[in-house]
Amino acid sequence: MSFVTDTRARLADGARRRAATSGRPPRLAYTHYFIETEGLHSRIHLQNFYSTFWPQVHEPATAHITIFGAEGRRQGATTRSLPPFGSLFLELSDLLPKLDSTATEGLVAIDLEPAPAVAAQFHELPDADRVEVKTPFWMAYYDGDENFMYVHSIDVLGGEVFGAPALVRWAMTRTVGHGERWRSWRLLEADRLADLQIVCLNTSPDARRSTVGVYSSDDAVTMYEAEVELAPRAVARVRVPSDELSTWPQRHPETRHVRVGMDPLMTANGKPYVMMRYTDGPPSLHHG
DSSP states (O other): OOHHHHHHHHHHHHHHHHHHHTTOOOEEOEEEEEEOOTTEEEEEEEEOTHHHHOTTOOOOEEEEEEEEETTSOEEEEEEEEEOTTOEEEEEHHHHHHHTTOOOSEEEEEEEEEOOHHHHTTGGGSSOGGGOOEEOOOEEEEEETTOOEEEEEOOOBOTTOOBSSOHHHHHHHSSOOOOOOOEEOSOOEEGGGEEEEEEEEEOOSSSOEEEEEEEEETTSOOEEEEEEEEEOTTOEEEEEOOHHHHHHHHHHOTTOOEEEEEEESOSSTTOOOEEEEEETTSOEEEEEO
């Protein structure tokens, strides 16, 4: 690290503390996959979580919602006001046309901006040099038969920081790290799978590539693999061919359970989503 860069980084640490105590801590937007195809729909569930910590404040928070299409192209942005202790339920099928978007899947990011009266309380928070605000939210996925699946957000929009001064934003966005080799703890029954799709997300500001696949529970057998290369903010849905699934019981009779994996994750916590269906069951969509 050069002297200039090191000095700037130390100044950024002090700026971050001052930003938090003056009501301008860095805010990070959590992300979710959305889909409006394959018979599935997506609905945002967001709460005004600031009311939990400062119930005496009776001012609304502002949700900043940004949409990216499957190729990573920004589709547009909108805002919604959340009253104290309020919730937002927003259908992607309603939002996308208002943004003149024809995207059928992609990435949604949300940053919840606090009311000024809430920001004025941030000086009470401990460890001001480490304070950051994230916006967790849920996505409901459902089909025409009223099968509902709920997934919580786990990854943030890399390379973007909101609300803080420029020096703090620079310090927090200099690099967006890769993840590590990853295998899911969730086991799937190999002989009952009728459909299996792995949704990879690149929430970073850089193009990334990885190997995605399906492996035996002990990781000894590679059942299926594919290479994916994604532009910034892009998503890719990898479908295991049906003829592959149908031959697994014969080709690998010793493998009763399989797991999804990536090597590496495209960001630190960028675990894929899994769309699946057993032969006698409804569709399921969950984090890997």
